[in-house]
Amino acid sequence: MGHSNIEFWSRMKPGKATREQLKRHNRQLLLRAVYYDLANNRAALAQMTGLAKPTVSDLIAELIDAGLLEEGGLGESTDIGGKRPMLVRFVPDARHVIGISLDTTRAFGVLSNLSGQIIARHYADLDTLRGDEVLVLLTEVINGLIAQLDAPLLCIGVGVPGVVDNDAGIVRQSEYLGWQELSLVEILANHYNVPVYIGNNSELIAIAQFAFGTEGDTAPENLVTLFVNEGVEVGVAWQGAAYHHGGDIGSLHLSNSQRLDKLLGWEHVQARHAELRHQYPNTILPEHDLTYMHLRYGAANGDDLALALNDELASYLAQLVAWVTGLLRPDHISLVGPIVNLGESFLDDVARKAEALLSPALVQNVVFSLGYSPNMSAIGAAAYAIQKELDLI
Amino acid sequence: MKPLLGVMTNNPGEVFQRNVIAGVEEAASARGYRVRVVTVPDRQVPDQSFEGLAGLLVIANAVPDDVLCRLYEGGLPVSLVSHRLPNLPVPAVAPNNTQGIAILVEHLVVHCHRRRLVFIQGNMEQNDGIQRDAAFQQELMRYNLNIPPQYILRGDFIPSVASQALARLIEQTHDFDGIVASDFLMALAAIDVLTAAGLSVPDEVAVVGFGSGPEADAAGLTNVAANVSELGRRAARQLMGQVEGLRIRGLTLLSAELVEGSTSCHADA
Numbered sequence: 167m168g169h170s171n172i173e174f175w176s177r178m179k180p181g182k183a184t185r186e187q188l189k190r191h192n193r194q195l196l197l198r199a200v201y202y203d204l205a206n207n208r209a210a211l212a213q214m215t216g217l218a219k220p221t222v223s224d225l226i227a228e229l230i231d232a233g234l235l236e237e238g239g240l241g242e243s244t245d246i247g248g249k250r251p252m253l254v255r256f257v258p259d260a261r262h263v264i265g266i267s268l269d270t271t272r273a274f275g276v277l278s279n280l281s282g283q284i285i286a287r288h289y290a291d292l293d294t295l296r297g298d299e300v301l302v303l304l305t306e307v308i309n310g311l312i313a314q315l316d317a318p319l320l321c322i323g324v325g326v327p328g329v330v331d332n333d334a335g336i337v338r339q340s341e342y343l344g345w346q347e348l349s350l351v352e353i354l355a356n357h358y359n360v361p362v363y364i365g366n367n368s369e370l371i372a373i374a375q376f377a378f379g380t381e382g383d384t385a386p387e388n389l390v391t392l393f394v395n396e397g398v399e400v401g402v403a404w405q406g407a408a409y410h411h412g413g414d415i416g417s418l419h420l421s422n423s424q425r426l427d428k429l430l431g432w433e434h435v436q437a438r439h440a441e442l443r444h445q446y447p448n449t450i451l452p453e454h455d456l457t458y459m460h461l462r463y464g465a466a467n468g469d470d471l472a473l474a475l476n477d478e479l480a481s482y483l484a485q486l487v488a489w490v491t492g493l494l495r496p497d498h499i500s501l502v503g504p505i506v507n508l509g510e511s512f513l514d515d516v517a518r519k520a521e522a523l524l525s526p527a528l529v530q531n532v533v534f535s536l537g538y539s540p541n542m543s544a545i546g547a548a549a550y551a552i553q554k555e556l557d558l559i
Numbered sequence: 560m561k562p563l564l565g566v567m568t569n570n571p572g573e574v575f576q577r578n579v580i581a582g583v584e585e586a587a588s589a590r591g592y593r594v595r596v597v598t599v600p601d602r603q604v605p606d607q608s609f610e611g612l613a614g615l616l617v618i619a620n621a622v623p624d625d626v627l628c629r630l631y632e633g634g635l636p637v638s639l640v641s642h643r644l645p646n647l648p649v650p651a652v653a654p655n656n657t658q659g660i661a662i663l664v665e666h667l668v669v670h671c672h673r674r675r676l677v678f679i680q681g682n683m684e685q686n687d688g689i690q691r692d693a694a695f696q697q698e699l700m701r702y703n704l705n706i707p708p709q710y711i712l713r714g715d716f717i718p719s720v721a722s723q724a725l726a727r728l729i730e731q732t733h734d735f736d737g738i739v740a741s742d743f744l745m746a747l748a749a750i751d752v753l754t755a756a757g758l759s760v761p762d763e764v765a766v767v768g769f770g771s772g773p774e775a776d777a778a779g780l781t782n783v784a785a786n787v788s789e790l791g792r793r794a795a796r797q798l799m800g801q802v803e804g805l806r807i808r809g810l811t812l813l814s815a816e817l818v819e820g821s822t823s824c825h826a827d828a
Contacts, residue, residue: 273809286793287655290648290809306808310650313800313807314793463700507701 192217193225194557200235200256201558207241207251226254233260234280234556258283261320263555264311265548266304267367267541268292268326270342270396273304276541277311278548282378282559286314287541296344305357312358321361322354323551325370325543327397328414332365341414342396363551366413368393368401370546371502375537376403377549377559386498390490391537392483394505397427400490420485429482432504435461438475446471458507465511476512479505484519491532492524502537510536562613563593564798569600569621574744574772575716575787576618579640582791583616590799609635614802616640616794619685636801640794641687648808650801652794654770654785656687659815660694661701662783663739663767666817668702671765671824673737676706677728679714679721679749681741688716691741691769714741718748725752736764737823743768743775743782750778750822765823769815781823783815 205211212222229235240250258281266275274289288310328340335351354362372391391401397416416427449471451464464472521529549559568576587594597608614636639651667673678695681688714721740746746768771784
């Protein structure tokens with residue numbers, strides 16, 4: 167795992183709970199301790215958690231029966247001698263987890279083990295599907311991963327573009343998918359008979375980056391992800407916990423009274439490209455099937471249209487970066503989505519423009535990165551589901 | 560009687576297809592299925608080939624699309640290996656071509672500092688060939704590489720075709736320092752041609768190829784290990800899932816990982 171875990175430890179203090187809740191809590195406490203390699207035998211676990219040794223023995227036996235832990239090898243005896251303790255270790259392949267990301271173009275899924283290692287990937291294009299058709303497609307992608315299971319399925323996590331009520335398990339509004347007040351958790355949990363967790367895509371990307379590190383870096387403490395594709399979404403992971411009120415901010419109006427998603431979204435980029443071709447007839451950009459990679463290539467070769475369009479996009483994005491930096495003071499901002507194909511020089515440009523809008527010192531304290539993995543939201547969905555179900559990751 | 564899965568192939572002896580079939584047979588027998596391999600070298604499939612099948616697995620474009628459409632609409636579970644039907648939601652299994660080519664180009668450009676690249680295409684009528692070609696074009700833009708059109712060679716996934724194309728290029732110019740081949744067998748053929756022409760690998764020309772197999776390992780070829788037997792195992796699981804009632808749409812992707820050999824450079828070069 168990419169982060170220190172001690173801070174999580176403090177979250178584990180129980181409040182008032184039923185006997186069954188307390189038992190579950192204690193099981194998770196022990197599992198976490200072994201998972202994070204904080205203790206690896208019964209005596210050490212009892213010492214670390216403050217639980218009575220018989221309780222620890224009973225719960226470890228349950229975890230071994232469930233296949234989540236296994237015994238293997240002997241540890242060192244203590245300074246005062248005595249019997250060498252039997253070691254226990256976590257079994258990452260005891261269960262599999264499915265994480266799905268629905269974006270504006272496809273349903274992309276990963277099958278992972280409990281350590282977040284990807285076992286299989288499966289996707290299907292949304293094409294023009296909307297509403298109930300998307301729900302059917304979602305189950306067909308989940309089925310594609312169920313066919314590849316090597317272990318019992320623990321739970322499913324699903325990332326959705328739009329406004330999601332994680333706790334209620336309801337997608338309040340997803341314009342792109344044609345969903346409104348959809349009880350997604352209930353529908354999928356009834357269909358697959360396993361726990362299901364949902365979240366906003368950008369929030370799940372933040373969780374993935376927190377859990378597994380950002381591109382070329384270890385996981386930051388305070389991270390903001392800016393997810394730009396057809397729309398614009400913000401995800402926040404603050405000291406290890408996802409902030410659940412991020413998400414779609416495409417409807418935010420910038421100073422020129424335009425919606426953010428109408429300025430930064432891919433549909434707008436294509437429309438601006440078509441407009442600017444009249445102004446720059448000698449462009450090397452293709453008239454059709456434009457991609458962000460074409461814009462990157464064009465800018466690198468001094469193409470005026472590509473430079474103009476990159477500059478516009480950097481200006482809009484810089485406004486968002488300035489707001490986020492001014493309000494939240496994150497130590498890391500990660501740009502994700504297909505826009506990352508514009509490359510590092512685009513990101514540098516965004517940071518420079520943000521410095522001009524805010525105090526340069528504030529922006530210079532922020533590490534900027536590009537999140538290249540197209541699967542990050544699905545990985546985050548799996549990580550979120552594991553986090554919710556076992557309090558791991 | 561154990562349920563029977565059909566596997567349609569146009570060349571069961573060819574390295575790729577042989578390994579796919581081995582993976583299918585392994586996964587099927589582990590779940591109590593039987594496998595019947597049907598060879599259709601000319602894409603003419605007799606109707607009786609489908610009798611008694613619980614499901615059908617088709618490798619690449621061995622079966623014409625209209626026949627596949629008819630079978631799918633008739634309700635027979637079908638899975639495709641490295642092939643897609645444009646207008647039907649028949650599920651498939653394929654290597655992650657985009658990721659694999661990106662890894663190979665990144666290795667040559669970033670780690671081996673090569674920028675004058677030659678690309679040997681696969682069969683441009685097959686999905687894998689088309690996707691790997693598109694991925695290479697994308698990576699050229701990522702690294703701002705400008706290569707002449709004659710550096711894109713026809714290979715057809717046939718080593719002898721790749722050899723001839725490369726030999727013709729060498730007659731015109733030696734001004735390239737890296738070769739990305741759309742499959743590892745064509746990469747090995749390219750190394751033979753380079754060596755015969757007196758060009759040293761990897762000092763003068765670094766060579767990498769997509770996919771892996773015993774031949775690649777024996778030659779120390781730098782490649783992305785898209786495990787072909789695993790492709791077969793995953794495809795069999797997808798098909799058995801459908802036979803057992805799962806309704807599946809889309810593509811199961813196999814990850815590619817760089818395996819550094821002696822034909823390029825080491826990552827810290």
